[in-house]
Amino acid sequence: MTTPVAKPGNPSAFEIARDLIRCASVTPRDEGALDVVARVLGGAGFKVERVRFSAPGTPDIDNLYARIGDGGPCLMFAGHTDVVPAGDASAWRFDPFSGVTADGMLWGRGAVDMKGGLAASLAAAIAHVAEHGTPRGSIAFLVTGDEEGPAVNGTVKLLEWARERGEHFDHCILGEPTNPHALGDMIKIGRRGSLTGRLVVHGKQGHVGYPHLAENPIDPMMRILTALKSAPLDAGTAHFEPSNLEVTTVDVGNPATNVIAGAARATFNIRFNDLWTPDALRAEITARVTGAAGAARVDLTFDSTNAVAFLTSPGPFVDAVASAVEAETGRRPVLSTSGGTSDARFIQAFCPVVEFGLVGATMHAVDERCAIADLGTLAAIYGRVISAYFA
Numbered sequence: 001m002t003t004p005v006a007k008p009g010n011p012s013a014f015e016i017a018r019d020l021i022r023c024a025s026v027t028p029r030d031e032g033a034l035d036v037v038a039r040v041l042g043g044a045g046f047k048v049e050r051v052r053f054s055a056p057g058t059p060d061i062d063n064l065y066a067r068i069g070d071g072g073p074c075l076m077f078a079g080h081t082d083v084v085p086a087g088d089a090s091a092w093r094f095d096p097f098s099g100v101t102a103d104g105m106l107w108g109r110g111a112v113d114m115k116g117g118l119a120a121s122l123a124a125a126i127a128h129v130a131e132h133g134t135p136r137g138s139i140a141f142l143v144t145g146d147e148e149g150p151a152v153n154g155t156v157k158l159l160e161w162a163r164e165r166g167e168h169f170d171h172c173i174l175g176e177p178t179n180p181h182a183l184g185d186m187i188k189i190g191r192r193g194s195l196t197g198r199l200v201v202h203g204k205q206g207h208v209g210y211p212h213l214a215e216n217p218i219d220p221m222m223r224i225l226t227a228l229k230s231a232p233l234d235a236g237t238a239h240f241e242p243s244n245l246e247v248t249t250v251d252v253g254n255p256a257t258n259v260i261a262g263a264a265r266a267t268f269n270i271r272f273n274d275l276w277t278p279d280a281l282r283a284e285i286t287a288r289v290t291g292a293a294g295a296a297r298v299d300l301t302f303d304s305t306n307a308v309a310f311l312t313s314p315g316p317f318v319d320a321v322a323s324a325v326e327a328e329t330g331r332r333p334v335l336s337t338s339g340g341t342s343d344a345r346f347i348q349a350f351c352p353v354v355e356f357g358l359v360g361a362t363m364h365a366v367d368e369r370c371a372i373a374d375l376g377t378l379a380a381i382y383g384r385v386i387s388a389y390f391a
């Protein structure tokens with residue numbers, strides 16, 4: 001069912017993925033990974049630019065932008081070449097940065113998250129250009145080395161940099177691993193937002209036997225946490241699960257059994273759907289805390305967040321990706337908004353974005369690996385999307 005994408009002279013998705021894995025590009029290091037991308041795209045006629053960003057307190061990061069074609073529409077592929085650390089390398093079956101093949105799999109850190117997905121998009125794009133020439137429109141690549149790290153000098157700045165130069169994107173595919181079990185399971189058409197809040201309840205330290213002389217901060221803390229948890233934030237939407245608040249820690253740090261502590265602290269994180277903006281959510285949480293606190297002295301603060309909820313509404317573009325997946329795998333993918341955040345949260349402010357990549361079962365794990373056959377199938381899927389897009 002898979003149409004071979006690699007043509008003589010064009011590197012295959014497997015070859016590109018293997019070359020990328022052999023660069024130990026643990027954030028913020030690059031170790032030649034973007035050179036691999038630049039070589040592949042430059043050889044196919046893309047105009048390739050390297051962009052380096054820096055910010056106080058964060059490491060400098062290499063990024064890459066490439067484009068072929070001048071006009072619209074512009075289909076952009078986004079991705080990252082950085083990877084999380086291997087951890088204990090001796091726990092791996094093979095050296096995590098050797099790109100070994102065994103049992104029909106390509107092994108190594110980044111195989112699925114997401115050097116494999118990036119390699120498949122590169123192979124698909126250069127094969128399309130080799131066969132059809134410069135597209136009627138444009139294909140762009142936006143590749144960062146700062147997705148797994150602070151994500152300060154990566155996609156956010158690269159998008160702004162592109163906008164300042166007048167670049168316009170119509171649609172984006174981000175090749176993060178989206179399939180839980182098998183290629184074709186799932187397309188992500190949105191992501192929940194994330195907001196972290198911190199509570200400090202101030203009491204008055206004292207003797208357990210003389211509670212009237214003290215103020216126990218744990219009592220109001222329990223009331224507040226109950227108020228935060230008891231009423232649902234919403235009932236969910238057609239494409240999103242209900243927003244969820246989880247208390248991630250409650251700390252008093254009191255080793256004594258005969259002392260009422262002076263303060264209690266708690267942290268919570270909310271994964272929210274597109275019924276909420278961070279501002280609206282902060283207001284709702286503040287109202288609940290204030291209502292439950294009574295006379296207690298409470299500090300409520302929120303960590304700054306750039307993780308807003310977004311949805312790419314089902315329509316022709318989502319259909320085109322889903323149909324390409326079905327044509328190559330025989331399976332109609334579920335349209336999902338589950339899981340953590342990704343760089344799609346930044347891209348969605350510029351153009352509709354859909355995420356589809358490899359099977360994510362081993363991402364960030366020991367013995368990360370992908371099926372070699374899946375790399376070819378994924379490249380064929382991307383190739384179908386490109387062909388349909390410029391037909």
Ligand SMILES: [Zn+2]
Binds near residue numbers: 080114176177
């Ligand atoms: Zn990733």
